[in-house]
Amino acid sequence: MHETAKNTIEFKLWGRFALFTDPLTKIGGEKCSYHVPTYEALKGVCKSIYWKPTIIWVIDAVRVIRRIRTQTKGTKPLEYNGRNTLAIYTFLTGFDENEKDVNRKHGVEYQVRAHFEWNKCNKLLEKDRVDGKHFAIAKRMLELGGRQDVFLGTRDCQGYVEPCIFGEGEGAYDAIDEIGYGLMFHGFDYPDETGINNLYARFWYPKLKKGVLTFERPENCKPELKKFVREMVPKTFGTENIKSVDVETEELGVLE
Amino acid sequence: MSWIEKLYETSVEIGKMQLSGPDRPWPVSHVAKKAHVEVTLGSKGDFRRIRALSFDESLTIIPVTESSANRTSNDAPHPLCEELSYCAADLPNRKEKRFKEFIELMDQWAESEEFSHPKVKAVRNYLKNDGKLYTVLCKNNLLPFKTVNPKGKKTPVEDKKVFVRWCIEESGKPHSGTWEDESLIESWINFDASQNMPNKENQSLCMLSGASVRIAKGHHRFLRTPDDGAKLLSSNDLEGFTFRGRFTDVKNDSGKQACTVGYVESQKAHNALRWLIARQKYHKIEDEFVRCFVTWAVRCKPIPDPCANSLDFLGDEFKINDTATPQDGDVGQSFALRFNKKLAGYKANISDTEDIVVMGLDSATPGRMAITYYRELTGSEFLERIEKWHSDFSWFQNYGRDKRFLGAPSPKDIAWCSYAKRIGENSELRVDIKLLNATVERLLPSIVDGRPVPRDLIEQSVRRVSNRAGLEPWEFEKCLGIACSLFKGFYNDRRYSMALEEERTSRDYLYGRLLALADQIEWRALRLANEKRGTTASRLMQRFSDRPFSTWKNIEEALKPYKDRIRAKYPGLLDGYEELLDAIHSKILSANYITDTRLTGEYLLGYHCQRQWFRDHKREKGQWILKSADDVENQEADFEE
Numbered sequence: 001m002h003e004t005a006k007n008t009i010e011f012k013l014w015g016r017f018a019l020f021t022d023p024l025t026k027i028g029g030e031k032c033s034y035h036v037p038t039y040e041a042l043k044g045v046c047k048s049i050y051w052k053p054t055i056i057w058v059i060d061a062v063r064v065i066r067r068i069r070t071q072t073k074g075t076k077p078l079e080y081n082g083r084n085t086l087a088i089y090t091f092l093t094g095f096d097e098n099e100k101d102v103n104r105k106h107g108v109e110y111q112v113r114a115h116f117e118w119n120k121c122n123k124l125l126e127k128d129r130v131d132g133k134h135f136a137i138a139k140r141m142l143e144l145g146g147r148q149d150v151f152l153g154t155r156d157c158q159g160y161v162e163p164c165i166f167g168e169g170e171g172a173y174d175a176i177d178e179i180g181y182g183l184m185f186h187g188f189d190y191p192d193e194t195g196i197n198n199l200y201a202r203f204w205y206p207k208l209k210k211g212v213l214t215f216e217r218p219e220n221c222k223p224e225l226k227k228f229v230r231e232m233v234p235k236t237f238g239t240e241n242i243k244s245v246d247v248e249t250e251e252l253g254v255l256e
Numbered sequence: 257m258s259w260i261e262k263l264y265e266t267s268v269e270i271g272k273m274q275l276s277g278p279d280r281p282w283p284v285s286h287v288a289k290k291a292h293v294e295v296t297l298g299s300k301g302d303f304r305r306i307r308a309l310s311f312d313e314s315l316t317i318i319p320v321t322e323s324s325a326n327r328t329s330n331d332a333p334h335p336l337c338e339e340l341s342y343c344a345a346d347l348p349n350r351k352e353k354r355f356k357e358f359i360e361l362m363d364q365w366a367e368s369e370e371f372s373h374p375k376v377k378a379v380r381n382y383l384k385n386d387g388k389l390y391t392v393l394c395k396n397n398l399l400p401f402k403t404v405n406p407k408g409k410k411t412p413v414e415d416k417k418v419f420v421r422w423c424i425e426e427s428g429k430p431h432s433g434t435w436e437d438e439s440l441i442e443s444w445i446n447f448d449a450s451q452n453m454p455n456k457e458n459q460s461l462c463m464l465s466g467a468s469v470r471i472a473k474g475h476h477r478f479l480r481t482p483d484d485g486a487k488l489l490s491s492n493d494l495e496g497f498t499f500r501g502r503f504t505d506v507k508n509d510s511g512k513q514a515c516t517v518g519y520v521e522s523q524k525a526h527n528a529l530r531w532l533i534a535r536q537k538y539h540k541i542e543d544e545f546v547r548c549f550v551t552w553a554v555r556c557k558p559i560p561d562p563c564a565n566s567l568d569f570l571g572d573e574f575k576i577n578d579t580a581t582p583q584d585g586d587v588g589q590s591f592a593l594r595f596n597k598k599l600a601g602y603k604a605n606i607s608d609t610e611d612i613v614v615m616g617l618d619s620a621t622p623g624r625m626a627i628t629y630y631r632e633l634t635g636s637e638f639l640e641r642i643e644k645w646h647s648d649f650s651w652f653q654n655y656g657r658d659k660r661f662l663g664a665p666s667p668k669d670i671a672w673c674s675y676a677k678r679i680g681e682n683s684e685l686r687v688d689i690k691l692l693n694a695t696v697e698r699l700l701p702s703i704v705d706g707r708p709v710p711r712d713l714i715e716q717s718v719r720r721v722s723n724r725a726g727l728e729p730w731e732f733e734k735c736l737g738i739a740c741s742l743f744k745g746f747y748n749d750r751r752y753s754m755a756l757e758e759e760r761t762s763r764d765y766l767y768g769r770l771l772a773l774a775d776q777i778e779w780r781a782l783r784l785a786n787e788k789r790g791t792t793a794s795r796l797m798q799r800f801s802d803r804p805f806s807t808w809k810n811i812e813e814a815l816k817p818y819k820d821r822i823r824a825k826y827p828g829l830l831d832g833y834e835e836l837l838d839a840i841h842s843k844i845l846s847a848n849y850i851t852d853t854r855l856t857g858e859y860l861l862g863y864h865c866q867r868q869w870f871r872d873h874k875r876e877k878g879q880w881i882l883k884s885a886d887d888v889e890n891q892e893a894d895f896e897e
């Protein structure tokens with residue numbers, strides 16, 4: 001299908017709305033979206049497609065297909081005590097009222113390229129690192145639209161996935177050389193993937209070049225742009241509480 | 257780039273402008289507060305005089321600590337200027353703690369070697385040695401205190417809430433007020449910074465600058481108006497459930513795990529935003545906050561407001577009265593000329609790569625504010641879009657006697673035209689504020705991004721105009737202009753001209769012309785008999801727009817007596833009308849004359865242009881000719897033998 005390593009998936013990701021919350025507006029509750037997806041949000045999408053503690057998803061790049069627009073919605077979030085408050089959420093949407101093609105009227109659309117690597121921090125699952133089998137399952141799950149609900153940044157924004165060829169078709173930003181977005185949230189360093197019992201938030205300066213945002217690998221993000229959040233202990237996964245990939249491929253029948 | 261970075265960058269640019277007095281943004285660690293009384297001291301802290309402040313002079317820049325700026329119910333004192341409950345040693349029933357903490361803070365500042373200032377020492381000495389402020393106020397009949405606003409409304413102030421500011425008279429120094437003394441402001445900023453040197457406790461990554469600096473515990477209020485309590489950045493997650501989950505902050509530290517912004521950075525960004533909003537003269541409508549759209553160039557150059565109509569854009573210099581006479585043909589061209597002239601003025605100032613930001617702010621609850629729209633553009637993009645909006649959507653606008661112009665309506669006008677309602681019989685047409693906000697938000701991408709205007713707005717405005725019975729004559733005129741400009745702009749590819757196009761043969765356009773003609777004939781006849789009432793055409797406009805063919809029969813039949821009336825007095829003029837009727841009829845026959853389907857907004861263009869044409873033409877010697885410039889306003893000169 002495409003000339004990429006046997007651990008890479010490429011998919012189209014779309015939905016009516018997206019809310020990749022800017023952390024500055026998150027704590028107040030009046031959430032406002034970044035204009036482009038964050039690394040962590042896309043990683044979450046990959047995890048929804050297929051995830052096991054054996055692997056780590058790495059997002060290579062995202063391509064923005066539909067022109068970015070925003071729309072606000074008045075919301076009535078619940079509070080912990082059962083009452084509610086009022087807030088205005090600002091979503092991303094590609095909604096186009098004058099689009100003649102009904103199917104293209106709504107929403108945001110992205111193309112994502114991602115691959116998985118073995119989680120070297122998880123020694124207990126070494127036996128589960130079987131070449132090809134994880135990839136076969138991931139591909140099958142992508143064709144089925146993902147194992148769990150896919151959402152765009154925030155749980156309110158249901159998303160959908162479908163295999164595609166990265167770079168195919170027209171994108172709204174293909175002709176624009178570069179758009180900078182300033183200091184932006186990249187993702188979290190979770191202890192189960194770093195092996196350090198601390199939670200860090202990573203930041204970076206993304207640039208959308210010809211419609212494509214190429215992500216920095218988490219370990220290559222600048223250490224001075226990391227924020228210590230808190231101490232955190234990972235959950236342990238081992239062969240006793242995880243179904244082995246051999247059994248699973250057999251059950252699913254994804255390998256001939 | 258993120259909004260807060262842009263604001264910070266702007267604050268740096270504002271700093272370069274070297275503004276002074278009330279024009280400049282608040283300094284870091286200072287806020288503006290309404291003071292009530294002014295106490296003048298000598299340089300040693302000896303009392304000289306006291307006076308009440310009037311409404312206009314009361315706004316005072318005062319130094320604050322981080323906790324006092326965000327105080328609500330706690331006792332954190334401001335240094336220097338305070339309420340009587342903090343600074344009067346003799347106030348009855350006062351909280352001892354407040355005075356003590358206030359004096360302690362003043363002591364620290366006054367005694368610090370590097371940052372002390374003679375004015376601080378003077379105030380501190382006065383308060384420590386004398387400090388019987390309450391007695392002084394009573395003696396001068398200033399209590400109970402009342403503020404008087406410009407309308408003369410008096411509001412009483414509690415004794416303990418009376419706010420005091422200081423003047424210190426030193427020989428040879430012109431600025432006696434503590435708020436005017438740059439060196440004093442500087443000294444507080446430095447002292448406050450020295451008290452909060454970054455350490456392990458308060459230091460973290462600033463999400464604005466990416467540097468590791470002293471983190472703000474709270475952020476500014478009072479961004480849109482002085483009584484606006486809504487914060488852009490806030491966190492109160494102890495009762496709500498806004499963002500926890502992976503974050504486990506406890507009280508006093510709430511939000512630090514999720515989000516950190518530097519103290520100085522946050523203040524500068526917020527101060528810049530406040531300054532920008534004030535510069536655009538934002539104000540509440542009927543005591544409600546309307547959605548606030550701030551547009552600015554990061555380098556603070558003047559730029560056009562995307563939410564203004566063409567009249568406001570061009571200013572008073574452009575009125576329809578002094579535009580070119582109709583002899584020039586398409587008046588739109590002359591509009592374009594003037595518009596470009598004005599735009600050129602902006603262009604000269606704004607470079608192509610200048611950063612322009614459009615930001616929308618609104619709050620759903622009094623305490624918090626949301627960013628509802630954010631867009632960055634380059635200077636050339638922005639001006640291009642503005643130019644395109646105003647030229648594509650330009651039409652004859654008639655907003656009343658002094659507000660007749662050629663150009664585009666503002667988003668507010670469009671919302672008014674589409675959705676305004678009359679509540680109560682004789683009240684004005686008004687738009688619900690929420691609907692207004694939503695409509696402006698939907699229209700802004702059309703202006704700023706060059707997207708097509710939402711189609712439902714066009715249809716809604718056409719429907720509104722067709723339903724003429726529900727509108728006062730001037731409201732009808734205003735709506736007609738707005739609906740026409742929307743339709744014309746939306747179908748820009750059809751190249752509608754702003755003058756009558758006699759060659760255009762589309763059905764809707766011709767029907768519009770017919771309607772205007774019928775209107776004109778009846779109006780003329782009524783005028784001859786000095787009657788004042790609506791014409792059949794205007795009454796049947798709604799039906800006409802739905803079923804033109806069958807309604808036209810009614811209108812035409814009703815015209816007979818009026819034609820007779822004109823024939824009796826000015827047979828020549830009637831010939832002219834008949835000639836036109838025949839001409840339009842013959843054209844419309846070849847179009848789909850008899851299809852009785854609903855008319856699109858195009859008929860309004862035909863109607864409006866034809867009506868305008870009558871205003872500009874008269875019948876003379878068996879010919880329609882252009883009126884001379886003097887006659888244009890004179891409707892009686894329609895006919896001459």
